Amino acid sequence: MAAVTLKEGETFDSADVYKQVVSYLPAYARPRFLRVQPSLEMTGTFKMKKVKLVEDGFNPALISDPIYFLDPDQKTYVPLTEEIHGAIAAGKMKL
Numbered sequence: 615m616a617a618v619t620l621k622e623g624e625t626f627d628s629a630d631v632y633k634q635v636v637s638y639l640p641a642y643a644r645p646r647f648l649r650v651q652p653s654l655e656m657t658g659t660f661k662m663k664k665v666k667l668v669e670d671g672f673n674p675a676l677i678s679d680p681i682y683f684l685d686p687d688q689k690t691y692v693p694l695t696e697e698i699h700g701a702i703a704a705g706k707m708k709l
Contacts, residue, residue: 616645617667619654626650628682628691635684646709647672648682648691674699 620626635644649672655663670677674694682691683698692698701707 615647615649615667615672617649617651617654617662619651626680626682629689631682632684632690636689644684646684647694648684649677650680650682652679672699 631648649667655666657663672681672694674681674696681694683694685692698707702709
């Protein structure tokens, strides 16, 4: 998972992000999930606080931020729904 923020007034363009990810990252390094946050929490030494993100996981029912899932069949990031999350958790959808 990668946590990202958007510039003020910008919207998330899932197709463009997919193109960038595929162009610049090898398959094993592509984030399967993207979490769009209003701001990133930092420590006093300007390091990103990742423990809270790890604890939150990727359940859309528990997280208020938008989460997107990398869908290679559609060649884009799609919004993570309860159905997709359930299929992943049940092992029906392969990561």
